[in-house]
């Protein structure tokens with residue numbers, strides 16, 4: 001039994017990996033019902049799940065699931081402790097918490113871009129999850145964790161993508177990469193070059209400034225710093241070489257230039 005269970009899991013995982021880009025570490029979103037079932041079945045999730053899925057796993061949950069478990073009181077205290085040991089993935093219900101089921105559904109919206117697994121015993125939630133293609137579903141039956149086979153919706157979606165009608169998020173990313181690698185997509189380099197040309201536009205402005213100063217100082221296209229130095233040098237040279245000449249003459253010579 002164990003071997004066939006593992007074989008099925010391997011097959012299903014391969015399907016999700018190949019078609020939807022599911023990768024390790026597998027992100028498992030646990031709800032309260034799954035935690036409760038794990039507690040009752042005395043299932044050591046942290047030990048069993050990586051072994052069963054043959055890869056690194058991350059047990060995750062959301063604030064809404066934790067809040068729901070807190071609100072349900074003593075009966076679910078053990079389940080709450082299990083959930084509290086999970087990593088908390090941020091959901092969009094920052095201000096007002098929603099039910100655990102609603103929250104987990106929101107986490108797998110828009111094609112499940114974070115490749116979450118949903119782990120639940122809630123039949124209604126399971127049905128809703130199965131309606132969204134590409135979401136691996138985990139549940140506990142007879143005290144063992146089972147990865148559900150891909151849902152009919154998921155299989156139909158994959159068939160549609162194979163026939164070219166639809167593209168999953170994962171496939172779109174792959175297509176983008178391939179196009180970039182083969183140079184079919186213009187990368188951002190030429191744009192940058194254009195921008196650089198545009199940036200070099202302000203040069204005429206600096207030319208204008210130069211022209212004005214050229215008229216004043218009678219110098220060719222020398223930058224400002226050099227001009228300043230030259231002026232200083234001139235003054236120094238005049239001061240050193242012709243100490244007897246009056247200041248008024250210096251002023252005149254400067255004005256002539």
Ligand SMILES: [Zn+2]
Pocket residue numbers: 062063064065091092093097098103104
């Ligand atoms: Zn939430």
